[in-house]
Amino acid sequence: MLTTAEVMSKLQSIAPGFGEYWNDPENLFRADDGSFTFHGMFVEFSHYVREEFELLDEATRVQLFQFAEECAAHRQRSDTELSNAVYTCFIENLTNEPISAQIRSYLGPKSLALFDAWDNPAGPDAA
Numbered sequence: 001m002l003t004t005a006e007v008m009s010k011l012q013s014i015a016p017g018f019g020e021y022w023n024d025p026e027n028l029f030r031a032d033d034g035s036f037t038f039h040g041m042f043v044e045f046s047h048y049v050r051e052e053f054e055l056l057d058e059a060t061r062v063q064l065f066q067f068a069e070e071c072a073a074h075r076q077r078s079d080t081e082l083s084n085a086v087y088t089c090f091i092e093n094l095t096n097e098p099i100s101a102q103i104r105s106y107l108g109p110k111s112l113a114l115f116d117a118w119d120n121p122a123g124p125d126a127a
Helices: 004-014 017-022 038-055 056-075 080-094 100-105 109-118
Strands: none
Touching: 004 056, 004 080, 004 100, 017 038, 038 080, 056 080, 056 109, 080 109, 100 109
């Protein structure tokens, strides 16, 4: 079971610029004592990816979405909080964006299924 600190460390090792982004005083997802949740971390990471996607190199994009897929796979194991955060606060937040078509090609099967359900301006239930 991964901790928030372990996931944060991994995200920052994949995308070093996220550390500075995360430490911005305007970050609403970090408590005064420095603590944070998976959900808050992945909301902020989705903002970072959305803003910086064009600047991320190919290897970083691949690693980033492979790690998201690994975290999403935790749903089948014991860590549903992590997988829920990836789905609801990262993958869903990247849908219906100008970069959505580019992102789709980096997603693994679990992430892509969710992404495709939400990447519709009418919402996931529109057919």
